[in-house]
Amino acid sequence: MLKHLDEYRDPALARKLLAEIAAVTTRPWVIMEICGGHTHAIIRHGIDLLLPRQLELVHGPGCPVCVTPVALIDQALALARRPEVIFTSFGDMLRVPGSRESLARIRARGGDIRTVYSPLEAVNLAVQNPAQEVVFFAVGFETTAPGNALAVQQAARLGLTNFSLLVSHVLVPPAIGALLAAPDNRIQAFLAPGHVCTVEGLQDYEAMAAAHQVPMVPAGFEPVDILAAILLLVRQLEEGRAQVENEYRRSVRPEGNPAARLAVEQVFQVCHRTWRGLGEIPASGLRLRPEFAAFDAQCKFALEETGEMESPQCISGAILRGESKPPQCPAFGKECTPEHPLGATMVSSEGACAAYRHANRQ
Incomplete structure (x- = not known):
């Protein structure tokens, strides 16, 4: 643990990476992190506030709850x-x-x-x-x-x-594909989910990077991890490349965890799944x-489908698609708080609204 605190939270190394990111960034770029753990780390450490103005980080549907x-x-x-x-x-x-x-x-x-x-x-x-x-x-x-x-x-x-x-398992690559297929998509690169890639490996992400010409970098969860991954993504974007580069090599192997x-594979099979905010x-x-x-x-138990009744004040769907950020919700921090949440993004430990609220970001 001390190694991670010393090496992956090193302020001098973080400043060096920030300087390198600023030096290579010449155009506006939009990068989505697809993992709620990344969202909380980014907001907790203020990483998004330290990046060049041309770089925009948007939050994706990376919270399974x-x-x-x-x-x-x-x-x-x-x-x-x-x-x-x-x-x-x-x-x-x-x-x-x-x-x-x-x-x-x-x-x-x-x-x-x-x-x-x-x-x-x-x-x-x-x-x-x-x-x-x-x-x-x-x-x-x-x-x-x-x-x-x-x-x-x-x-x-x-x-x-x-x-x-009661099964509600979802798979990340198809959700990335759905986001990229949206007619108003602005996403140009992805911080890929480190923990998911630890299990699944890189094959699906390599296929998606090639098919959509979008760079993807699996990243760890400490500040230096995230900054190093952003630097790899920006270099690819600036050079016109679209590959998978593995920042999280201490955990992620190309083959995953066989x-x-x-x-x-022995217990589950792939199926269609409805996602809150993204549909089926x-x-x-x-x-x-x-x-x-x-x-x-x-x-x-022969469970029946019920009609969904979400709060009309909650914009969690737009937040999960990366279209809006929590402070843009009129109810954020007012009618919607961790004590009285209107939606899952405010109460989940990986939700974007919870991340902003815990960091007192308005």
Whole structure:
């Protein structure tokens, strides 16, 4: 940890990288970071304020909690209200609003909703509570899918019949493709998601960079990481190149993590998925394979689709598409706060609105 603090937060090195970025930037460029961890690091350290005026950083749909549609959150709420269900989730989903309330409000009224730190904890709860149904809210990008796949495999080995997943897995490359295909797209380069690339590798990003002629650089999450990645992107843009260059070499390998990828392929299959703010994107999600249908909460409980009812004051969709920034929302910091969020981008630990609010950026 000290190495990361000393080397990747070195003020002198950061100033040198900023000077290099300023020296090579001759034209306006728009760069999107696609990971909520990058968004929080950029805002927390004021990186966007230190860059040349010609460089604009925009925030993308890099928060899996934020892009989970209201309809699916409503299904989670319906499950959590059932007396026979122990509903489990990571903590960042608890206060995300559905159409009318959140998991936190149901828990306050006595619902059995438990925060876990691993889906395997939910499997253990199913073992310990055979008379109740245990449901885990499987939300996330490619990063969390391997752990959820292992949980299903473990439940199958144990012969559990009271464990299931409510699945909301989404895949980053199709979302990038959808953003680039938008008629009003301004994005010219991407800070690629470091953690996702650690699992998935670089092949999909290399294909997209070539197909769309857009530079992409997987980056780490410290200030020097991000500045080094921005420098690589600007050099490519200025030179007319469009490649994948790997800034995050200490974690990301070209092939990714083969064991994690294999687990995901064994348990999940690609499907269409609806994203909050982006709509339905073909082949952009994961669902359980038919042989694991017994662990699919949507099938097991015959959950119905609900009509989405988001706050008309919330512009989180425009924020997730990189069209607006949080302070441009009239409700930001007024009607919408972390204590009383109107949308997921304000309450999620990776949401852009939360990043601005925590940094007191207006």
